[in-house]
Amino acid sequence: MNHFEYRNGEMFAEDVPVKRIAKEVGTPAYVYSLATLKRHFRVFDQAFAKIPHIVCFSVKANSNIALLRTFAKEGGGFDIVSGGELFRALKAGADPKKIVFSGVGKKKEEIEYALNSGILMFNVESEHEMVALNEIAGGIGKRAPISLRINPDVDPQTHPYLEVVGVDCHIGSQLTSVSPFVDALARVREYLDRVLVGSLLKEGARIRYLDLGGGLGISYKDEMPPHPEEYARAIIQGVEGLDVTLILEPGRVIVGNAGILLTEVLYLKETDEKKFVIVDGGMNDLIRPALYGSYQAIQPVMQNNGEKIVADIVGPICESGDFFAKDREIARPDRGDLLAVMSAGAYGFTMASNYNSHPKPPEILVDGDQYYVIRARENFDDLIRGEVIPAALQ
Numbered sequence: 001m002n003h004f005e006y007r008n009g010e011m012f013a014e015d016v017p018v019k020r021i022a023k024e025v026g027t028p029a030y031v032y033s034l035a036t037l038k039r040h041f042r043v044f045d046q047a048f049a050k051i052p053h054i055v056c057f058s059v060k061a062n063s064n065i066a067l068l069r070t071f072a073k074e075g076g077g078f079d080i081v082s083g084g085e086l087f088r089a090l091k092a093g094a095d096p097k098k099i100v101f102s103g104v105g106k107k108k109e110e111i112e113y114a115l116n117s118g119i120l121m122f123n124v125e126s127e128h129e130m131v132a133l134n135e136i137a138g139g140i141g142k143r144a145p146i147s148l149r150i151n152p153d154v155d156p157q158t159h160p161y162l163e164v165v166g167v168d169c170h171i172g173s174q175l176t177s178v179s180p181f182v183d184a185l186a187r188v189r190e191y192l193d194r195v196l197v198g199s200l201l202k203e204g205a206r207i208r209y210l211d212l213g214g215g216l217g218i219s220y221k222d223e224m225p226p227h228p229e230e231y232a233r234a235i236i237q238g239v240e241g242l243d244v245t246l247i248l249e250p251g252r253v254i255v256g257n258a259g260i261l262l263t264e265v266l267y268l269k270e271t272d273e274k275k276f277v278i279v280d281g282g283m284n285d286l287i288r289p290a291l292y293g294s295y296q297a298i299q300p301v302m303q304n305n306g307e308k309i310v311a312d313i314v315g316p317i318c319e320s321g322d323f324f325a326k327d328r329e330i331a332r333p334d335r336g337d338l339l340a341v342m343s344a345g346a347y348g349f350t351m352a353s354n355y356n357s358h359p360k361p362p363e364i365l366v367d368g369d370q371y372y373v374i375r376a377r378e379n380f381d382d383l384i385r386g387e388v389i390p391a392a393l394q
């Protein structure tokens with residue numbers, strides 16, 4: 001459920017007409033609904049209320065500090081994959097004891113930063129990472145709490161500066177059924193019983209955390225992903241009898257349908273074979289269709305009952321891959337009409353770039369009948385920040 005809906009044929013974000021936002025801040029622009037964000041977080045969190053758990057929002061899905069702040073205030077933790085994401089989470093007021101550090105390529109400075117910040121644990125994914133982590137922790141006189149990604153093929157006993165406190169896995173993203181999670185959980189349990197209990201418990205280690213990663217899907221088109229309650233029920237059943245705190249790392253399911261990308265129609269172009277709707281947002285703003293061929297629904301901000309056309313909806317970038325939709329049926333728009341690319345709250349802004357030197361779009365947070373600019377639109381000076389013409393070229 002989200003708070004983008006039509007009232008008398010006009011799209012609203014909560015109680016704000018989307019057209020007003022476009023008029024006042026321009027396009028393209030990301031627009032998020034605070035009520036939707038809170039609702040999604042709460043529904044997910046409350047689904048696990050029966051057991052000890054931490055919902056660690058996956059920062060890669062949307063890293064704006066106003067959103068992170070929202071989740072921190074709801075009691076959430078964070079799943080991070082870089083020093084930059086740690087910085088953002090801490091700026092947003094995150095409790096470091098609720099931060100888990102995932103990712104296959106953690107660098108020394110990032111590991112030190114996380115150790116010094118006192119995060120909950122590192123999800124270790126390889127033997128080399130384990131060796132590096134052990135060295136770095138020893139170098140600054142700390143023990144690193146770690147969780148082992150299942151099937152890691154590593155021997156945790158030989159690393160004195162590591163304390164194994166958990167096991168983790170992440171099986172994929174945009175999953176629309178419960179069974180892969182249930183299977184993964186069964187494998188984690190088997191690993192716990194067979195490998196870890198024997199080798200670690202006798203050393204006095206205690207597995208306190210079981211991290212199931214993220215991955216619960218959303219409806220972009222007609223997918224029917226399980227409700228978080230159904231997902232939680234299956235998982236709660238799967239961890240029965242284990243004395244652990246469950247960690248979950250949802251990203252998309254919390255923010256995906258809480259955001260849209262607002263864009264304006266620049267031109268219609270018709271050739272003999274094809275029609276194109278050219279809009280002012282492009283793959284630089286939202287790369288998912290271009291990169292993965294993924295489907296994003298596109299809706300007019302003002303509904304019109306006019307003629308339907310089938311068109312490619314494309315951006316201003318000089319690449320044939322710059323499209324939001326191919327052969328999409330849409331009510332024929334006019335120049336200046338506004339379109340909303342739906343389900344753009346996850347992996348939208350975080351994957352945006354400045355390709356073709358387009359300033360990044362602003363991010364807007366709607367709260368009831370108000371909205372806040374939570375990231376200003378970039379300007380041309382932002383584009384060249386840090387660039388230098390060497391004296392020799394002057």
Ligand code: LLP
Binds near residue numbers: 103173215346347
């Ligand atoms: N935890 C780990 C270790 C992950 O690798 C990911 C996502 C998540 C949690 C969050 O997964 P979610 O709940 O959002 O599915 N850019 C792609 C998605 C990449 C997902 C990468 N890992 C997209 O736009 O579809």
